[in-house]
């Protein structure tokens with residue numbers, strides 16, 4: 001039985017490791033030019049009590065370097081932790097992909113993974129209600145393959161232009177610099193397609209007790225191509241072999257009060273103690289013909305591919321078994337990008353993914369510089385002899401490919417491309433800014449399915465977490481959320497209304513899902529007269545619920561490792 005004074009005890013890592021670090025280097029301290037530092041205690045002054053002189057070069061160098069120690073933090077997913085390990089193929093999937101990484105059962109490849117929260121800054125507490133980033137890099141012999149996913153199978157919306165608004169909405173208010181529940185929920189509730197994602201975040205799964213106890217998802221569809229040149233659409237799933245464990249709002253408050261680094265400490269200590277976390281990698285596959293026949297858009301990031309139609313297929317197992325020797329070098333400087341794929345794996349037309357292909361490299365060039373590929377964690381370690389064309393740029397420190405000629409075409413056969421690896425063609429269409437609502441306005445079916453898959457206890461907790469998270473949001477915003485939940489399932493709307501202390505008969509529940517931009521704007525304008533802050537509610541009936549029926553404190557967390565009966569996988 002876990003020690004209930006420390007909610008993190010249920011993760012089973014045991015006593016914390018000593019905070020002592022007694023690793024020492026060799027020889028006396030030197031300056032950057034290698035010359036010994038004569039005095040690291042007293043700065044040179046003109047006379048015993050006189051002013052400092054510029055010629056104490058060590059003082060100047062030390063101050064100047066310190067001022068530049070911090071690099072820009074990731075704009076989102078700033079707070080994160082990572083580790084190294086390996087991936088082993090356990091099942092043959094060569095019928096769908098010719099990627100060399102999958103060429104034989106038993107084949108191994110080095111990996112690096114980084115987990116993160118999204119909204120908080122680099123110093124934020126880990127135990128926050130938020131999605132978790134789940135980024136995995138495979139150092140394959142054909143180059144780095146990154147799956148930059150989350151711990152949820154869907155996202156808030158399906159158009160990349162909204163990503164910037166999301167981050168503005170969940171981060172800080174321009175005036176107060178505080179996070180604002182109203183801003184947050186004003187944005188989410190105004191996008192009905194976000195309901196599946198917000199339902200997951202507000203549920204028991206919204207605060208994983210440890211990165212080790214959560215699943216990971218590519219969320220997007222990608223593609224795979226086999227040796228015969230046949231394309232298959234795929235989604236990647238990482239199933240935690242530790243199972244699922246979460247913190248309640250009440251437990252998270254205790255944890256944050258005791259330890260802001262709860263998830264990082266847990267990951268680090270588990271690995272140091274030899275409790276290596278593992279995830280099984282699965283793929284869901286969809287043929288091109290199946291995708292063409294889908295009524296809903298298979299590349300819509302707000303929806304799951306139903307598991308009964310698209311069952312998961314095991315691929316291999318990931319294990320993390322080595323902590324970084326230096327956090328900044330490997331974890332802070334890691335630059336993941338969904339652009340990193342290898343032959344046999346490809347993109348999909350998902351609008352969001354397509355934009356991410358640009359965004360990450362761009363962010364990395366800003367955050368770590370144009371030559372960030374030279375930083376060891378970002379190097380294509382699996383490739384025997386990488387032959388990158390790029391030259392010059394700030395901080396080029398690898399010899400810059402010496403005297404090798406630097407243009408193509410040339411008369412010497414250098415810089416050959418690999419046309420044999422070209423993907424099969426893909427059909428295009430007329431260019432326009434298509435209103436996705438006209439194509440698909442089914443915002444509520446899957447949130448309703450998830451609601452009905454939850455136990456009564458999980459439903460109650462989801463409603464109460466929602467009510468707490470909505471804080472003082474305006475009555476208009478609260479009504480809008482009740483409307484969305486109600487259309488997913490009447491009992492969901494009623495549950496959220498009750499937790500918010502709102503009589504549902506006062507909420508305008510009329511209307512059908514908006515199938516155009518105009519209808520959507522009209523729906524969001526409903527209740528303008530209710531645009532007044534409310535008093536936060538503190539529903540507490542679920543606080544003392546016993547573990548039975550909950551996702552949290554499961555007696556056997558591993559029971560949620562399998563995908564077949566996981567209620568959160570529709």
Ligand code: HEM
Nearest residue numbers: 074077114133134135148149150155160163219352359363
């Ligand atoms: C159009 C939508 C999106 C855009 C433009 C975007 C952009 C970004 C950018 C610029 C970063 C910071 C990268 C860096 O500084 O190294 C980032 C981090 C991240 N994003 Fe996204 N993102 C989007 C959607 C998503 C989605 C849908 C997922 C998951 C399925 C996701 C998962 C992550 C993760 C895990 C990280 C942290 C990577 C790490 O650990 O270094 N993002 N995103």
